[in-house]
Amino acid sequence: MRLSKKGEYAVRALVEIGFESDARPQSLIQISTVAQRTNIPEKFLEQILLALRNGGVLKSKRGVEGGYSLAKGPDQITLGEVIRLLDGPLAPIPCVSLSAYEKCSCPDEASCGLRIAMQQVRDSIAGILDNYKLDRLIEEVRKHRATQPSEWQFDI
Amino acid sequence: MRLSKKGEYAVRALVEIGFESDARPQSLIQISTVAQRTNIPEKFLEQILLALRNGGVLKSKRGVEGGYSLAKGPDQITLGEVIRLLDGPLAPIPCVSLSAYEKCSCPDEASCGLRIAMQQVRDSIAGILDNYKLDRLIEEVRKHRATQPSEWQFDI
């Protein structure tokens, strides 16, 4: 039932990128900068940002003065979307997944108790994460950094 | 965010064992029988039942005519307890786990957005699974088997 490092890093990195473009709109931020500020291994972060880009959450520009920025407003990026992109389906068991449904071994899904319980779990996780938007996380960090001028940078 | 086979099998096996002792109180049921009825590999099931026994969910009797039975009433066994026993903490990230707390890398947990979101997820998962009791699952199977005299036995 765990969130992987990839998923965790993705969220932390997105907050950093979103925070940046909140402060200076249209600005790009480089992998290496994000890596330093968040303390995420650079080459690992590279993979993660690439996945986010391919998933339509980030956009990138190559070459000198290149970098990453959000592909859409931080009010349109949900934790659910991000975590699914890096960690796969939220459902604890494939027979209750909408995005990656797979039949399980019980003969009658409708009456399978385990399935009914896991269905509830899935709905509840998705209900939370699909409504938790990036702007909310950025706002929290903004407040926090305003009062505590971040001795560390990696604080989401 | 997934439930392992161990967790899944544990629940399926417990329903079978609980169903049996519901039908014939005080009766014991052998690993091999549970394995056949649930279609779980016998040696793998052995490990699982042992863990459930050591966790106080099952009790066992050795030797001829031995077997397993529930260590307490099916109304006192929750899915949360069972899944924690086999799969570890429910929390998606250790910094929101009650049973296995571990500090994460953000300097201020109280204002960490990711943590706040995951806290909600944890509470909601635990809220569901810690209130979902075995008797409810057994009841569902009982109803189902009454109407459909189980061509398959492994149907939870």
Next chain:
DNA sequence: TGCAATGTCGATTGGATTGGTCGAGTATTT
């Protein structure tokens, strides 16, 4: 007493996943 049925337990295994690294590309700007 002996033996067969049963649970107990530790070791091992093959494969997948996780977390991460490396190095050679390719695009873009100056």
Next chain:
DNA sequence: AAATACTCGACCAATCCAATCGACATTGCA
């Protein structure tokens, strides 16, 4: 052309997952 970035694929060690094996301990019964 050179410098700066992102892109992409291969690789790696460690861990976990699912399952299997073999030896052993306990019990009931003949």
